[in-house]
Amino acid sequence: MDNKMRDELLNLFRSKINRAMRYYLETCTRCGVCTEACHVYNSMGQTKYIAAYRHEIVRRLYKKYFKARGKIWPGFGEAKGLSDMTLEELFDAAYSCTGCRRCMVFCPFGIDTQMLMSIAKLMLIGANAEPEILTMLADTSIEKGKSLELFKESFLTGIKNLESEVVEKWKIEAGETAIPVDVEDADLLYVALAGAHSIIPAAVVFNAAREKWTLSFFEAVNFGAFVGDPTRTKLIMDRIIAEAKRLKVKEVCICECGTAYRVMKQLSGKQPFKVSSITEVQAGYIREGRIKLDKTKFTDTITYHDPCQIARNGGVIDEPRYILDNLTDNFRDLTPEPKYNWCCGGGGGLVALGDETLDFRMKSARVKVDQVKATEAKILATACENCHTQLSNLNDHYKMDVAVRFLSSMVADALLPQ
Numbered sequence: 060m061d062n063k064m065r066d067e068l069l070n071l072f073r074s075k076i077n078r079a080m081r082y083y084l085e086t087c088t089r090c091g092v093c094t095e096a097c098h099v100y101n102s103m104g105q106t107k108y109i110a111a112y113r114h115e116i117v118r119r120l121y122k123k124y125f126k127a128r129g130k131i132w133p134g135f136g137e138a139k140g141l142s143d144m145t146l147e148e149l150f151d152a153a154y155s156c157t158g159c160r161r162c163m164v165f166c167p168f169g170i171d172t173q174m175l176m177s178i179a180k181l182m183l184i185g186a187n188a189e190p191e192i193l194t195m196l197a198d199t200s201i202e203k204g205k206s207l208e209l210f211k212e213s214f215l216t217g218i219k220n221l222e223s224e225v226v227e228k229w230k231i232e233a234g235e236t237a238i239p240v241d242v243e244d245a246d247l248l249y250v251a252l253a254g255a256h257s258i259i260p261a262a263v264v265f266n267a268a269r270e271k272w273t274l275s276f277f278e279a280v281n282f283g284a285f286v287g288d289p290t291r292t293k294l295i296m297d298r299i300i301a302e303a304k305r306l307k308v309k310e311v312c313i314c315e316c317g318t319a320y321r322v323m324k325q326l327s328g329k330q331p332f333k334v335s336s337i338t339e340v341q342a343g344y345i346r347e348g349r350i351k352l353d354k355t356k357f358t359d360t361i362t363y364h365d366p367c368q369i370a371r372n373g374g375v376i377d378e379p380r381y382i383l384d385n386l387t388d389n390f391r392d393l394t395p396e397p398k399y400n401w402c403c404g405g406g407g408g409l410v411a412l413g414d415e416t417l418d419f420r421m422k423s424a425r426v427k428v429d430q431v432k433a434t435e436a437k438i439l440a441t442a443c444e445n446c447h448t449q450l451s452n453l454n455d456h457y458k459m460d461v462a463v464r465f466l467s468s469m470v471a472d473a474l475l476p477q
């Protein structure tokens with residue numbers, strides 16, 4: 060690595076140092092409390108997957124380049140230089156961490172591994188060493204935001220083709236549209252993922268609840284966040300914010316996508332609309348009596364996997380349980396409790412990398428499989444696309460013998476006529 064590249068990467072590191080980051084970089088006492096917390100370490104038993112070990116790779120650079128002692132006497136405090144080998148270590152640490160923040164809950168100082176890994180991810184982008192596909196997917200989303208007119212017509216045709224399936228599940232009044240798009244002054248803007256599975260069940264429930272809603276032109280997923288690029292993350296988020304403002308909606312409801320929800324909820328700043336997850340919205344409909352569910356629809360035992368970005372990191376823990384209480388008498392919660400729930404092993408962009416990460420994802424999530432098996436449930440519900448894909452892969456790989464279901468689609472299937 061030449062000096063110019065080193066300086067550029069260190070500038071990227073510097074751009075991430077704020078008060079919170081400095082605290083995370085300077086506080087670790089190496090107490091070891093986080094050792095067992097990481098699902099990757101717990102499943103694979105390799106030291107490099109301990110949270111504090113991952114931090115140490117970033118911290119070594121901090122000590123060398125940003126702390127006085129490291130600059131004067133680089134050997135002091137294990138301050139090591141930035142080299143091509145360090146980049147490989149950073150890649151290994153960052154792209155084996157799902158950003159689930161389970162370790163943070165155990166750490167007595169609340170050190171945030173995801174934040175520390177965001178330094179690694181940004182430096183990897185600077186060195187063109189990030190997983191290229193994630194950047195390409197992020198750029199595609201950004202381009203789509205810039206040229207809405209180009210894809211508008213094909214999007215609307217695709218949506219029209221789904222409407223009959225929505226009406227089949229829930230009859231609408233004459234003159235109403237099954238999947239409204241681009242409706243000004245709607246109460247709620249629903250931001251879905253590409254694919255009928257993310258649109259049809261949600262539309263059915265919105266219509267059953269007589270919601271004044273409209274579907275977003277954009278996909279919820281934020282590949283900028285997966286690759287750890289703050290600029291791309293913001294550009295992707297801003298397309299949706301602009302649309303919500305243009306339509307003057309009161310609420311932006313994010314589909315079952317954990318990262319999309321956390322980004323919109325925590326990074327969008329003060330806006331004239333509130334941000335909610337579809338799980339919160341559907342729980343609200345039940346609470347307000349706007350929809351009723353048939354408890355006889357699902358007779359098998361159901362358990363629920365809390366997506367890390369929605370539950371531990373987003374605070375949506377009671378709502379799915381409220382839905383499940385109304386959906387079944389056979390709910391069996393996972394142990395340990397939601398705050399300490401094991402990550403499914405698919406976050407942080409790992410599922411988006413597909414087969415490339417499949418072997419690692421299967422090996423690193425063995426504890427998740429044990430956790431689900433202990434419930435003896437036959438249905439494994441969740442509320443995140445990434446988790447659903449990863450849990451389905453685990454189900455096949457470990458022959459877990461469960462049906463992996465999206466919670467929102469179970470709500471749609473169990474709707475009672477009112």
Ligand code: SF4
Binds near residue numbers: 093094168
């Ligand atoms: S628990 Fe916190 S302080 Fe202890 S080793 Fe882990 S990160 Fe460091």
Ligand code: SF4
Binds near residue numbers: 172
């Ligand atoms: S954030 Fe999750 S995956 Fe990353 S080190 Fe902590 S426990 Fe492991």
